[in-house]
Amino acid sequence: MSIKEGFVEVTGGKIWYQIHGSSQQNTPVIILHGGPGSSHYSLQGLRILAEERPVIFYDQLGCGKSDRPADTSLWRLNRFVEELGHLRNTLYLDEFHILGHSWGTTLAAAYYLAHPKGVKSIVFSSPCLSAPLWAKDQEKNRKRLPPDVQQILTACEENGTTDSAEYKEATAVFNSYFVCRLDPNPVFLKNGAQYKNPDVYQIMWGPSEFHVTGNLRDFDCTSSLKDILIPTLFTCGRYDEATPVSTEYFSSLTPNAKFHVFEKSAHMAYLEEQEEYVRVINDFLKNQD
Numbered sequence: 026m027s028i029k030e031g032f033v034e035v036t037g038g039k040i041w042y043q044i045h046g047s048s049q050q051n052t053p054v055i056i057l058h059g060g061p062g063s064s065h066y067s068l069q070g071l072r073i074l075a076e077e078r079p080v081i082f083y084d085q086l087g088c089g090k091s092d093r094p095a096d097t098s099l100w101r102l103n104r105f106v107e108e109l110g111h112l113r114n115t116l117y118l119d120e121f122h123i124l125g126h127s128w129g130t131t132l133a134a135a136y137y138l139a140h141p142k143g144v145k146s147i148v149f150s151s152p153c154l155s156a157p158l159w160a161k162d163q164e165k166n167r168k169r170l171p172p173d174v175q176q177i178l179t180a181c182e183e184n185g186t187t188d189s190a191e192y193k194e195a196t197a198v199f200n201s202y203f204v205c206r207l208d209p210n211p212v213f214l215k216n217g218a219q220y221k222n223p224d225v226y227q228i229m230w231g232p233s234e235f236h237v238t239g240n241l242r243d244f245d246c247t248s249s250l251k252d253i254l255i256p257t258l259f260t261c262g263r264y265d266e267a268t269p270v271s272t273e274y275f276s277s278l279t280p281n282a283k284f285h286v287f288e289k290s291a292h293m294a295y296l297e298e299q300e301e302y303v304r305v306i307n308d309f310l311k312n313q314d
Contacts, residue, residue: 038092042083046075053079054122057129062225064089066217124148151267155245163235187232203266250278262290
């Protein structure tokens with residue numbers, strides 16, 4: 026299977042991309058990773074989708090193999106939308122599917138609503154399409170944690186010590202419930218930490234998944250979901266921080282949508298139930314070609 030990689034010039038620097046598969050196959054799919062400030066690293070197993078179509082990974086500016094500029098004004102949604110447009114134009118993509126995961130779904134929705142032409146379908150994987158609703162869901166999720174963990178989280182947030190070791194340890198407990206339920210956590214995931222940029226995450230989102238203080242805190246595109254007219258697939262894990270209730274709600278607002286829950290997963294079904302995840306995604310994309 027062919028692999029091609031390179032860099033694209035965008036506002037603020039260069040971003041790295043990698044294409045698996047050939048242009049002779051079905052419509053390509055662009056993978057939008059989570060974060061903000063993570064990388065394609067944890068999603069790289071989705072290269073198996075290249076048996077059917079070209080799979081395009083890229084690291085958003087500021088993380089992974091892409092440039093890491095110091096200009097903090099770059100960390101805003103509209104620039105990331107523009108960045109995806111630069112990638113699309115450089116790769117001469119007339120038609121393509123989008124698979125966004127977590128923050129990648131925020132970016133996918135924002136991109137499509139601004140530039141719908143050529144987007145054939147969207148997979149909203151563990152979606153964050155309303156930061157206020159996400160924050161409310163995490164308030165409920167936190168109440169399911171052990172009382173001592175809840176107390177540490179609240180105290181650190183109130184005292185401004187969210188960079189402390191105890192806050193990080195308490196956050197790890199939250200993550201074991203609602204982000205990745207594999208026990209032990211794959212060593213593979215730990216190796217990917219070097220590709221993350223916590224500064225981008227802090228500026229755009231906040232100190233943790235459940236304490237939303239960044240510039241995305243008011244993002245909410247639920248009123249625009251009615252305008253996404255292409256086929257869409259909404260997925261989440263049964264124990265996902267992107268809760269089944271909210272994910273199904275987003276699906277209900279979208280005209281041509283399907284909804285699927287991965288019963289043994291939290292937020293990383295593409296790792297927790299990889300075989301089933303790939304099957305569901307492949308089936309959906311094949312039906313759109």
